[in-house]
Amino acid sequence: MAKEKKKIWFAAGFLLFLAYFFAAARPVPPETVLSARWLSSLETDYQVTINGDAPGAASPEEAAEILTPFTLGDRYGFVSPEGQFSVNRTKKGYVSLSENFWAEYEREPERIEIRDNRNEEAGSIVNGRGYPLFLDGRIFLVGDEQNSLSETDAAGTILWTYEFAAPLTCIDASAGIILTGSLDGVVEALDSEGKQIYAFEPGGSRYSVILGCAVSRDGARLGIISGIDRQRFLLLEKFGSGAGEYKVIYHEVLEEGFRRPVRISFVDRDRWIVFERTGGIGLCDLASLRGIKIPLEDEIAAIDPRGGDGLLFVVTSPSENRKKLIGIKLPKKIILEAPFKSGGAFLGRSGRRIYIGGGLTLSSFELEKK
Secondary structure (H helix, E strand, C coil): CHHHHHHHHHHHHHHHHHHHHHHCCCCCCCCEEEEEEEEEECCCCCEEECCCCCCCCCCHHHHHHCCEEEEECCEEEEECCCCCEEEEEECCCEEEECCCEEEEECCCCCEEEEEECCCCEEEEEECCCEEEEEECCEEEEEECCCCEEEEECCCCCEEEEEECCCCEEEEEEECCEEEEEECCCCEEEECCCCCEEEEECCCCCCEEEEEEEEECCCCCEEEEEEEECCCEEEEEEECCCCCCCEEEEEEEECCCCCCCCCCEEEECCCCEEEEEECCEEEEEECCCCEEEEEECCCEEEEECCCCECCEEEEEEEEECCEEEEEEEECCCEEEEEEEEECCCCEEEEECCEEEEEECCEEEEEEEEEC
C-alpha cells in the first residue's frame, strides 16, 4: 500500500513538474517541437509515459544498444530511450562513467571492477595505482598523483604508460588521439600507442595552466582553454601529412575567465565548438571561423554534449535550488527558457532525444518536425 501511494505521489509530482517546466517556456520554432515522452523516478524506477508511444521511438533491439549515461545528485547509471534503467545506483565512493563503461572505487583502490553499460562485468584492474577513466571506448588509468596516463585492456593489463612533467588538468580522446592539458600550461597529443605526436605551450597569460581541451570526432581539430589572467580560447587544425601537425587557426581572449576546469566540446557533428566563458557561453563556427558570445545571466550547470539539428541546450543555475533549461537555435537565438526546481541537474542527448534530470527524476523529450 505504501509503495502504491509513493507511486501516486511520484506521478502527481511529475505532472506538476511538467506543468511548471513548460509554464514559462517559449516554443521551439514552428518547424520543430519539443515533445515530452516519459518521466522516471531514480528512487523507485517508477515511470510515467506521456503522449503514448513516441513517433520514431527505438525498437527494443535498438534501445538495447542506445544507452545514455547519467549522473544526478548522488545517483548514476544508464537509461534507455524508453526510460528503462540498465544501471541505477547510489554513489558510495568515486565514480567514472562513460557511454560504454563504469566503475566505482575508493580513494586508493587495490582492485577496480569495470562493468559495461548493461551492468555486465567487463574486466578489472588490480594494483593499478591510479583511477579509471573511460574515453573513446577505451580504458585509461590516471596515476594517483595525476602525472601519468596508462591504457589498459579489459583484463587490466597495462598496454602503455606516459609520464607528464606536471599534473593533468584536462583530457579528451577521439579518433585514436588523446589530448591532454597540464598544470604547467602544456598541451600534448598522444597517438593510440601512447606516443607523443604533438606538444604546444600557448603561453600569453599570467598563469599558464590548461583548463579545458577537446578533440573533434575526426581528430582534425583541437579546442583549448588556456591560462588565468588573460584566459584564452584557441582552435587548432591539422595540416600537412604528419600525424601530429597542428596550427592555431582561431584565437580569442575571454575577459576575466575562470580558475577551475572549463567545459568545452565540439557539437552538431563538429560544425561548432562550444565552451564556457564569463557571462555566458562561447561558440566558434568551424566553417567561417567566426566567434560568437551568447550572454546568459546565471552560472552554467550543464551543456548539451552533442548538439544537433542546429539546436543547442544549456542548463543554468539561477540559485542553489533553481535551474533553467535554455534552448538555443544556433548561432545565438534563444528560443526556449524553462525554469524548474532542483538542487542538481543533468542534461544528456542521444540523436533527437533530450534527457533532463532534476531532483530524483529523469525526463525525456523528443525533437519532432511539425
